Amino acid sequence: MSISEIDRQWTTRIRRRVEGKLPPEKLLPDTQPVYVSSWIYVFGVATLSALGIVIATGCILAIRGPQWWHGSPYGHFINSLHLWSVEIFFFTMVVHLWGKFAMAAWRGGRALTWMTGVVTFLASIATAFTGYVSQTNFDSQWISTQAKDGINATGAGSIFNVLNTGQMLMWHIVLLPLAAVVLTALHVILVRIKGVVPPFEEVTE
Amino acid sequence: MSKKPFRPDVDAPEWKGGYGPYDIIKEGAIAVLVILVITMLLAVVFGSPDEKQITVKNWSNADPIDFATTALSELNGTSTSAQYGAPYNTASSGQAIGPLSLAKWAGVRIPINAASDFVISPLKSLPDKPVLRTDLKMWASASTSTRNGWLESYTKASSNMKFVNGQVVVNATSAGPVPTIIEDLTQMARSGALDQALVTGNGFYTTDFTKPLLFLADSGYMANLADAQHLTGDQWGMMNETGSYPGQAWLWLYTFWYQIPPFNSSGNGDALVWALMMVMSALLLFLPFIPGLRSIPRKLKLYRLVWREHYQDTK
Amino acid sequence: MAFFLSLAALIPLDNPGHYIHWHFLDLSVANLIVVILMVCTFIAALLLPFPGRSRRKENR
The missing domain is CATH 1.20.58 (Methane Monooxygenase Hydroxylase; Chain G, domain 1)
Structure with a gap:
């Protein structure tokens, strides 16, 4: 097997990209810019x-x-x-x-970090909501019957039936936590790749 | 190629200053420990709420007239569920945002026939009831106009409905099988059998409580309990919790819209609030790309507090 | 099991809550406390001095 053949392998190419973007010293840093002090x-x-x-x-x-x-x-x-x-x-x-x-932590090519954070926030709200609905007590009875109107009004109620307790429990303990954890992992990896946003430049001083 | 001008709300200056020691693992370990201790303290001190679930049996025993009235509204098609529209039935076109009837377009995916699912089918499962069996046959073979005639005379008389000696009493004449249907369903509910009948649509196993929850939601009983716990929509109930516990406080903005016009008075309130929240979530999501909004932090100058040591050093 | 029985809430919050009414605003005191704490925490995080500054300087 020639060197160039190894170079062309998917595995090799992906490993090199990851190594380049997120070397171990970025993933687990031991120093931090001095402005990170708050x-x-x-x-x-x-x-x-x-x-x-x-x-x-x-x-x-x-x-x-x-x-x-x-x-x-x-x-x-x-x-x-x-x-x-x-x-x-x-x-x-x-x-x-x-x-x-x-x-303004999205500066310097960190927009995707901000966006994964926002989506994580929204996914977390959905996860918490399905948790409230899965309590199997009066609170979940009331919350589910109230929330159905909002979700039905969007058309999503035809698939996402908040009154189907088994379905909600599955969303709460499988689908949404998976989404939240994957999004959180992406968010943290992006923070490690890009580092912490530097301060605004003060032109007046 | 010319160099792009520096945009302070998009670009970040390159850091040329110093670096200090940073033990990320130690920081993580301390954070987990601190949060664990706070969680433990709050759990030990305050516990968590568990307001007992209600059943159709509870409801029909606590307020048999409310139950019988609600059952009648399912039968005569005046209940919220019976008139809901998609995804349950085609009784109404449902909520819309202008020309967008999203619910209607999604279709009837969870079919609910209030009269049949909540009243007639459960009664059919009752054994050893010769009178009821005859009356149900009479109901089944009657034309719509005959049924409507019976329902009309019963509904008229039901404003004076009483519950005497464990029986629903309505002085209706020519109401056909309706008095038996309402009375027997009330007795079935009070025994607890209706709770079971409403969830057995799919056979032995079930995890789907759509029918009993819709039925309960049509009652005055459940709404009164929720009102006492401060949980209804116009009480900002979405973010409240039973008892004195904090609830989903993060839903404040979603809940807020329901309190003000036009959302609190519009028949399309839910659809409008959801559309608005979608737009606001999109604004938050795409904030880094929205001129004006993305300049707020620079003009707010809160960042000077965060990086005050840095600015002191660079002075 | 006895250990966790003893861990039942010291101050259970199962009694009906208190609410603040102001025009259309209708907040439970519990949620209000959470929001106030959140704002206070944010302000405190901005204002309180962060330890370890001297060490940082020496290392520079």
Whole structure:
């Protein structure tokens, strides 16, 4: 096998591209530009941490099934952890969003980073909504019957039936978390490739 | 090729300054620990809400007249579900945004016939009811105009509906089988059998609660419970939670539109709010490309607080 | 199991909530607290000094 034949292989070409765009020292950096010095920078990693806890507690709830938490104090406690980690997730994500807006963090070829972040936010809202609908209590009965009108009005209700509890549970624990995690991973990889946005140049000073 | 001019809201200056140490793994570990501790504290201190689900049995026992009235509205086609339109039936053209009747175009994908699905079919599953069986046969073989005649006289008399000695009492004359149908469905509901009958459409296994939820949503009972918990649409209910728990506060903007005209009075309110939210989400998504909007952060100057050390150093 | 029974909420929030009415605005106190905390956190994150500045300078 000649060298040029190896060079032309899909595997080789993809590996080289990845190595070029995201070398290990960019993926796991040990230095940071000195302007990265503010508490506002911790809300991205805080959101990521909360997402981790949301997924972990969701996995524990999944082990015993959707109704378990109504009857078990242990299950109810795990549900409480799941709820509060979701509240923290959105809390930190919104502060992160405000912070990145204040810094106009899309500058310097980072528009795709911003956009993956926004889509992650929207996917998270859908994930949380399907979670509320999957609680199998009065809250989910009420929320689903209310939300159906909005979703039906868009035409999406013909496929996405919020009153079909099994369907909503599948969306909540398979499809939407998968989307949210993949989007989050893309978002973080883009941040690592492009680095943190530099400060605006102050012309007056 | 000439060099493009520097656009401050699109381009970023190249960083030529220094770098400091940064332990990304340690930062991540600390963040997980801190968030875990806060989550634990909130969960231990406040717990989480679990307002018990309601059933058709609860409803018909708590308020049999509301149940019987709702059942009648399913039978005579005046309930919300019966008049809904797509995706459940063709009773109305549904909501539209101008010429865009999105729901109607998507079609009837979850067919619901309120009279048959909520009233007649469940009753057919009841065993050992000779009178009911005869009355259901009478209903099935009657013409639409005969049915409408029965329903009209029963509906008229039902404004004085009473519930006496465990029975629905309506002084209707020439209402045909309707009194038996409403009375037997109410008894079926009070026994809990209707809850089961509404979900067995697909046989033994089910995870689909479309029918009982639509039926419950047509009641005054469920709306009153929700109103007491501050959950209805005009109470910003979408973002509220049962009890005193914080809810989906991130839905504030979506909920907000429902409180103001024209959305809170329009028959197309849901469609309009969704269209507006789509546009606003698109604005947020494409913010980096929208002149004017993308200049707000530079003019807001909040970034000077974030990078104040940097600006002090470069002075 | 007894351990988690003891972990049942110390201050359960199952009692009916309180609400703030102002014109068309109708917010639950719980949501209002979340929003106020969010704004306060954002402002604090912008204003509070971030530690580790001196070390950063030495390394430059």
